Amino acid sequence: MDFAITDQLRNLLNDIRSFLEAEAFPLERAFLHEGFGAVLPGLERLRARVKERGWWLPQVPKAEGGVGLSLLEHGLVSAELGRTPLGHYLFNCQAPDSGNMEVLLLHGTPAQKDRFLKPLLAGRIRSCFSMTEPEHPGSNPVWMSTTAVRDGDHYVINGHKWFTSSAEGATFAVVMAVTDPNGPLHQRASMLLVPCDTPGFKIVCNTSIMGHRGEGWSGHAEIRYENCRVPKENLLGQEGAGFAIAQERLGPGRIHHCMRWIGICERSFDLMCAYAARREVAPGQTLGTRQFVQGWIAESRAEIDAARLLVLRAAWMIDQFGAKEARNEISLIKFYVANVLQRVVDRAIQTHGGLGVTDEIPLSFFWRAERSARIYDGPDEVHKLVVAKRILRKYGVEVHTGGA
Numbered sequence: 001m002d003f004a005i006t007d008q009l010r011n012l013l014n015d016i017r018s019f020l021e022a023e024a025f026p027l028e029r030a031f032l033h034e035g036f037g038a039v040l041p042g043l044e045r046l047r048a049r050v051k052e053r054g055w056w057l058p059q060v061p062k063a064e065g066g067v068g069l070s071l072l073e074h075g076l077v078s079a080e081l082g083r084t085p086l087g088h089y090l091f092n093c094q095a096p097d098s099g100n101m102e103v104l105l106l107h108g109t110p111a112q113k114d115r116f117l118k119p120l121l122a123g124r125i126r127s128c129f130s131m132t133e134p135e136h137p138g139s140n141p142v143w144m145s146t147t148a149v150r151d152g153d154h155y156v157i158n159g160h161k162w163f164t165s166s167a168e169g170a171t172f173a174v175v176m177a178v179t180d181p182n183g184p185l186h187q188r189a190s191m192l193l194v195p196c197d198t199p200g201f202k203i204v205c206n207t208s209i210m211g212h213r214g215e216g217w218s219g220h221a222e223i224r225y226e227n228c229r230v231p232k233e234n235l236l237g238q239e240g241a242g243f244a245i246a247q248e249r250l251g252p253g254r255i256h257h258c259m260r261w262i263g264i265c266e267r268s269f270d271l272m273c274a275y276a277a278r279r280e281v282a283p284g285q286t287l288g289t290r291q292f293v294q295g296w297i298a299e300s301r302a303e304i305d306a307a308r309l310l311v312l313r314a315a316w317m318i319d320q321f322g323a324k325e326a327r328n329e330i331s332l333i334k335f336y337v338a339n340v341l342q343r344v345v346d347r348a349i350q351t352h353g354g355l356g357v358t359d360e361i362p363l364s365f366f367w368r369a370e371r372s373a374r375i376y377d378g379p380d381e382v383h384k385l386v387v388a389k390r391i392l393r394k395y396g397v398e399v400h401t402g403g404a
């Protein structure tokens with residue numbers, strides 16, 4: 001494994017860092033105090049600058065208008081972008097759109113690509129991914145109630161979803177629905193492209209999360225699908241292939257999330273060290289002279305570096321052998337990095353005292369927005385079980401984890 005990077009990539013990472021510090025960091029305060037809508041005009045202006053610099057869609061192949069980075073290279077870019085909550089949006093590689101782009105690139109028909117993918121790549125529209133249901137455990141996604149029933153040339157969708165991130169203001173949803181309730185467990189559901197202006201697509205509300213409902217791209221919506229009819233041409237991939245495609249979507253998606261979390265760790269670490277260096281706890285004595293704080297700094301550095309190497313290894317494995325071969329590595333990083341993130345942000349907050357929990361700096365946002373890292377895309381426990389199950393199999397132990 002060789003994680004050495006070219007001078008060209010190093011320069012790109014440095015340029016992106018300088019750009020974000022100069023242009024995106026100044027927008028953060030308005031984002032933290034007034035929300036996504038307040039900074040949208042500024043973000044659109046900066047998106048145009050990102051396009052001019054040739055950085056737009058770092059994760060997408062060149063033939064489709066992107067930069068064409070490998071997963072490992074994009075991971076490194078993602079860690080830079082993650083240093084600000086606005087970074088990924090500026091480069092049009094934000095979740096959930098990046099995952100939907102990937103799925104459309106791989107499985108979309110030419111007509112689906114024209115209608116849904118092209119404007120998404122251009123940044124003219126946004127999308128969402130609607131799988132989790134309030135009535136069923138998201139950690140066991142084969143168990144769901146939303147159905148898509150064929151009626152002539154259409155599918156009629158009925159169901160109840162929540163945590164559909166970024167649904168408010170999205171143009172279409174990728175919806176998981178059961179198309180064959182009696183089929184084999186993993187072939188019961190399909191993915192459908194549902195324009196959000198389809199009659200029967202009803203956003204109930206953005207669910208309030210830790211006191212914040214979010215708005216637009218930063219919200220998480222509860223949605224009802226009530227006799228929502230879409231043409232059969234809106235089926236994405238084969239009927240019954242929903243779970244297989246979802247798994248495909250999640251592999252690289254977890255690298256993107258983990259590297260974004262590394263970026264959050266690095267920013268938190270910078271803030272922690274800078275504050276420790278300037279905050280005096282007694283005349284002439286900074287926090288950095290105290291051993292508790294020194295311990296937090298050293299522990300955080302070790303954990304971030306370990307996390308980064310683990311993610312780069314997983315990205316390298318996916319680049320070399322595909323997501324299926326890297327399943328263990330993907331599960332390992334998903335829970336490990338999410339927990340490093342939580343510990344590092346927590347130490348950075350603690351170092352800042354009261355200032356740490358205000359919205360004057362992004363730490364409190366990282367804390368409340370990223371607590372979910374240990375839950376979405378598979379909770380910690382499920383990933384740990386999956387890894388342990390595979391390891392124990394080699395020792396002759398068959399573990400049955402139920403549906404999950």
Ligand SMILES: Cc1cc2nc3c(=O)[nH]c(=O)nc-3n(C[C@H](O)[C@H](O)[C@H](O)COP(=O)(O)OP(=O)(O)OC[C@H]3O[C@@H](n4cnc5c(N)ncnc54)[C@H](O)[C@@H]3O)c2cc1C
Pocket residue numbers: 096129130131132136137138139140162163164165166220372375376377378379380381382385401404
């Ligand atoms: C901020 C955020 C954004 C999200 N965005 C989206 C989105 O865009 N689209 C979408 O479809 N979904 C989204 N989700 C939903 C997310 O994928 C689910 O919350 C996740 O899969 C867990 O499902 P659940 O909430 O139903 O928890 P459950 O499945 O009910 O699990 C509850 C808890 O039980 C424990 N647990 C579960 N299974 C096991 C097991 N086998 N053994 C031991 N313990 C277990 C875990 O600790 C888990 O946290 C989002 C969630 C959040 C928080």
